Amino acid sequence: MSILVVGLSHRSAPVPLLERVSASGDDLRKLLHAVHDAPNVAEATILSTCNRVEVYAVVDKFHGGVTAITELLALHSGVPLDDLSRHLYVHYEERAVQHAFAVACGLESMVVGEGQILGQIRTAFRLGQDEHTLGRELHEVLQQALRVGKRAHAETGIDKAGLSLVSVGLDIAAGYLGPVADVRALVVGAGSMSGLAAATLSRAGAREVVVANRTFDRAERLAASLAVPARAIRLDELDAALAEADLVISCTGATGLVLTAEQVAAADAAGDRRRFLLDLALPHDIDPGVRELPGVRLANLDDLRTAQEAAHAIGPEAERAVQAIVAEEVTAFLGAARAAAVAPTVVALRSKAAEVVEAELARLTGRLPELDDRARREITQTVRRVVDKLLHAPTVRVKELAAAPGGDAYADALRELFDLDPKAPEAVTRADLPGASSPSAEGHSNP
Numbered sequence: 001m002s003i004l005v006v007g008l009s010h011r012s013a014p015v016p017l018l019e020r021v022s023a024s025g026d027d028l029r030k031l032l033h034a035v036h037d038a039p040n041v042a043e044a045t046i047l048s049t050c051n052r053v054e055v056y057a058v059v060d061k062f063h064g065g066v067t068a069i070t071e072l073l074a075l076h077s078g079v080p081l082d083d084l085s086r087h088l089y090v091h092y093e094e095r096a097v098q099h100a101f102a103v104a105c106g107l108e109s110m111v112v113g114e115g116q117i118l119g120q121i122r123t124a125f126r127l128g129q130d131e132h133t134l135g136r137e138l139h140e141v142l143q144q145a146l147r148v149g150k151r152a153h154a155e156t157g158i159d160k161a162g163l164s165l166v167s168v169g170l171d172i173a174a175g176y177l178g179p180v181a182d183v184r185a186l187v188v189g190a191g192s193m194s195g196l197a198a199a200t201l202s203r204a205g206a207r208e209v210v211v212a213n214r215t216f217d218r219a220e221r222l223a224a225s226l227a228v229p230a231r232a233i234r235l236d237e238l239d240a241a242l243a244e245a246d247l248v249i250s251c252t253g254a255t256g257l258v259l260t261a262e263q264v265a266a267a268d269a270a271g272d273r274r275r276f277l278l279d280l281a282l283p284h285d286i287d288p289g290v291r292e293l294p295g296v297r298l299a300n301l302d303d304l305r306t307a308q309e310a311a312h313a314i315g316p317e318a319e320r321a322v323q324a325i326v327a328e329e330v331t332a333f334l335g336a337a338r339a340a341a342v343a344p345t346v347v348a349l350r351s352k353a354a355e356v357v358e359a360e361l362a363r364l365t366g367r368l369p370e371l372d373d374r375a376r377r378e379i380t381q382t383v384r385r386v387v388d389k390l391l392h393a394p395t396v397r398v399k400e401l402a403a404a405p406g407g408d409a410y411a412d413a414l415r416e417l418f419d420l421d422p423k424a425p426e427a428v429t430r431a432d433l434p435g436a437s438s439p440s441a442e443g444h445s446n447p
Contacts (some may be wrong), residue, residue, distance in 0.1 A: 002058065002060075002062070002091055002092060002093045002096075002142055003054075003057075003058060003092070003093060003096040003097060003100075003138070003395030004056075004057045004058070004059045004066065004069075004090070004091070004096055004102065005054055005055070005056055005089075005090065005091040005092075005139060005321050005435040006033060006054070006057070006065075006066060006069045006070060006073070006088060006089075006090050007047075007053055007055060007088065007089060007097055007233070008021060008051060008052070008053055008054075008084075008087045008088050008089065009051055009052035009053075009054070009089075009108065010051040010052065010110050010191075010253055011108070012087045012088070012089055012227070013087035013122040013395065014253075014255055015214070015252065015253040015254060015255075015415075016214075017079065017083075017084075017087060018050070018051070018052070018053065018239060019050075019214065019215055020077045020078065020079055021053045021073060021077040021079065021084070022048050022049070022050065022053050023046070023048050023053070023074070023076065027076070028046060028117065028127070028386070029050055029127075030076075030155070031046060031072065031073075031076045032044060032045065032046050032127065032128070032131055033131065033133065034072050034076075034387070035055055035057065035068070035069055035072055035133075035189055036131075036133040037066055038065075038068035038069065038072060039068055039133065040061045040068060041057050041058070041059055041065055041068060041069070042057075042058045042059065042060065042063035042135060042426050043058035043128075043133060043134055043135040043137060043138045044056065044057040044058075044059060044128065044133045044134075045124050045125065045127055045128030045133060045134055045138060045142070046124060046125075046127065046174070047103075047120060047121060047124040049109050049117075049120050049192075050190060050191045050192070050215075050218060051109065051191055051192060051253070052103075052108070052364065053073075053337045054103075055069050055073070056096075056100065056124070056141070056142070057069060057138075057139055058135065058137045058138055062092055063193075064390065066090055070085060072082070073088075077115070085094045092270075094334055095142055095328070096124060096141075097098060097330055097333060097334060097421030098326065098327075098330045100141055100142065100145040101145050101148045101149075101326045101329055101330055101333075102172050102326050103117060103121070103145070104118060104121055104145040104146060104148055104152075105148060105149050105152040105153075105158070105322045105325070105326060106149070106158060106159065106322075107150075107319065107322060107323065107326070109192060109228075110191060110192055110193055110225075110251075110253065112158065112319060113152075113158030113160070113318070113319070113322070114159065114160045114192050114193075115153060115154070115159040115230055116154075116192050116195065116196075117149070117192075118146060118149045118150065121142060121145060121146060121149070122146060123141045124142070125139075125143070125146070125345060127379060128332045132229055138338070141333075144329070145431060147346060148325065148326065148375060149330045151325060151329075152322045152325050152326070154364045155321070155325065156318045156321040156322050156325070157318060158318040158321070158322050160183075160300045165280070165304050165391075166193070166196050166197050166200050166303070167200065167287045168304050169197075169249070169278045169299055169304050170197075170201070170274075170278075171281070172202065172299050172303075172304075172324075173247055173276040173278060173299075174273075175214045176274065176276050176297050177246055177247060177274060177276050180201065180204040180205070180206055180247070181204060181205040181206065181207065183206055183207060183246040183247045184206070184207050184210075184211075184244055184245050184246050185201050185206050185208065185209045185210070185245060185246070185248070186210045186212065186241050186242060186244075186245035186247070186248045186249070187201070187209060187210070187211050187212070187222075187249050187250075187282075188212045188213075188238070188248065188249070188250035188251070188252055188258055188285065189212075189213060189252040189253070190211060190213040190215070190218040190219050190221070190222045191248060191251060191252070191253060193251040193281075194211075194222070194249070194250075194251045194280075195222055195225075195279075197223075197248075197251070197280065198211060198222055198226055198249075199226070200225075201226075201227075201228070201247075201249075202226040202227045202228050202230075203227075204439070205230070206228050207229070207248075208228065208230065208246065209223070209226055209228055209229070209230040209234055210223075210230070210231055210232075210235045210241045210244075211223045211230065211231070211232050211233070212232075212234070212235055212237065212238050213232070213235070214235055214252070215229065215253075219232035219233065219234075220232040227433050238259075238263075239263060239266070239267065240259075241246075242263065242264065242267040243267040243268070245267075245275070246261045246273070246274070246275060246278075247275075247276050247278070248275065248276070248277045248278065248279060249278045249280060250278070250280065250285040250286055251279075251280035251281045251285065252278055252281055252285055253281065254281070254285060254418075255283065256315040257284070257285065257286065257287050257289070258281075258286065259277070259286045259287060260287045261287045261289035261290045261292070261293065264277070264286075264287075264290045264293060264296060268295065272295075273295060274295045274296075274297075275295060275297075276296075276297050276298075276299075277290060277296065277297070277298045277299070278298075278299055278300075278303075279298065279299070279300040279301070280300075280301060281301075282295060282301055282302055282433050286298060286300070288300075338402050339399050339400075339402050340412040341402065341411065342398055342399055342402035342410060342414075343399070345415060345420065346395045346398065346399065346412050346414070348415075348420050348421070349391065349395065349414055349418055349420060350391060350395070352418065352420060353387050353391060354387075355382055356387075357384055357387055360381055360383070361379070361383065364379065398410045398411070398414060
C-alpha cells in the first residue's frame with residue numbers, strides 16, 4: 001500500500017474550475033465514500049478549500065488509483081475528464097508525504113505561510129475519521145503533517161509573512177484615510193488572503209465590512225465570522241457597494257480585472273471623497289489606471305512588498321527555513337515508517353524461533369523423561385538464550401537497514417532466508433492495529 005495525492009489548486013487551475021470541483025457538506029461526504037469504495041483504494045480523505053481540492057488516499061496500485069480518483073472528480077464536478085486532467089497534479093509515496101507536509105506549513109498556499117491551512121487539514125482529518133475512511137497510514141501522515149506545520153510556524157514565524165502584507169497595506173491605507181475604525185470596507189473575494197484581510201479589519205474595529213464573492217455562501221460564511229457589522233453580497237452588486245466604500249481590498253485569483261478604472265470613477269461621480277484600493281491579487285484585480293483618478297490611491301503587492309522589506313518583515317529566509325524543516329521531517333518520517341514496516345517480519349521470525357525451541361524442548365523431555373525439574377529449567381533457559389543471542393544482532397541490524405530507501409528488501413530477505421509463512425507478518429500487523437475491526441477507532445486523539 002502507498003500514499004497517493006491527486007488534486008488541483010490555485011497554482012494549477014483557474015478559479016472557476018476550482019469552484020466547480022470543490023465540495024462541501026453532503027456532496028463532500030458522498031465524494032469521499034465514492035473514492036473510498038473505488039477499486040485499488042484502501043483509505044481516503046479529501047481536503048477541499050477555496051484554493052485547493054486534494055484527495056489523499058492509500059492505494060495498492062498507482063495507475064488504478066489515479067484513474068479511479070480522476071474519473072470520480074470529473075463525475076462529481078461535471079468537468080470533462082480531459083479538461084480536468086490538464087489541471088491535476090499527482091504525488092506518490094515519498095513525494096506525497098513531502099507534499100502533505102509542505103501544504104501544512106503553508107508553502108503551497110496563495111498566502112505563503114498562512115495558518116488557516118492547519119485548520120483545514122484538521123477538518124479533512126476528522127472527516128475521514130467520522131466517515132470511517134481513514135486508516136493507519138493516512139492517520140499517521142496527516143497527524144505528522146499537522147505537527148510539522150505547527151513546528152514550522154513556531155520556529156520560523158512564516159505565518160506572519162502573509163499577515164504582515166495585509167498589515168502593511170492597512171497601515172498605508174490608514175495614513176491616507178485616517179483610522180481604520182472609521183472606514184467602510186469592501187472585501188472582494190473570500191479566499192485565504194481575503195479572509196485574512198477581513199479578519200484584520202474586524203480586529204481593527206472597522207465601521208462595516210462588506211464581502212463580495214463569486215460563490216455567495218462563502219461570502220456569507222466569511223461575513224458571519226467577523227466581530228464587526230458585516231454582510232455578504234453577490235458580484236453583480238459590486239458597483240453599489242463600491243459607491244459606499246472608503247477602503248476596497250481585492251484578492252480573487254481571477255485571470256482578468258475585477259475592478260476597472262471606469263467602475264471606480266462611476267462609484268464617485270461627484271469626485272468629492274477619498275478612496276483607498278488595496279490589490280492583493282496576482283495577477284492584479286484592480287486596473288492600475290485608477291491611480292489617475294482624483295481622490296483615489298492604489299497599492300498592490302509590489303508596493304506592499306517594498307514597504308515590507310523596508311520594515312524588515314519576514315522574507316525569503318523564512319521560506320527557506322521551512323523548506324529545510326519539511327525536508328528533515330520527511331526523511332525522519334519515511335525512515336521511521338520503513339523501520340516499522342519490517343517489525344512484523346521480525347516478530348514473525350522470533351515467533352517461529354520460539355515455536356522451534358518449544359518443539360525441541362518437548363522432544364527432549366520425551367526422550368529424557370528422567371531429567372529433574374532443575375536440569376530441565378537450566379536446559380530451557382540455555383536454549384532460549386542461545387536463540388535470542390543469535391537473533392539479536394541480525395534483527396537489530398535489519399531494522400536499521402530498513403530505515404534507508406529500499407529497506408523493504410531486507411524484510412523480504414528475512415522471509416526467504418527463514419522460510420517464514422507470508423501470512424505471519426500480516427497477522428502481526430492486523431493484531432497490532434488499534435481497534436482493528438473499525439478503521440476509525442485509531443483516530444480518537446486530537447491532532
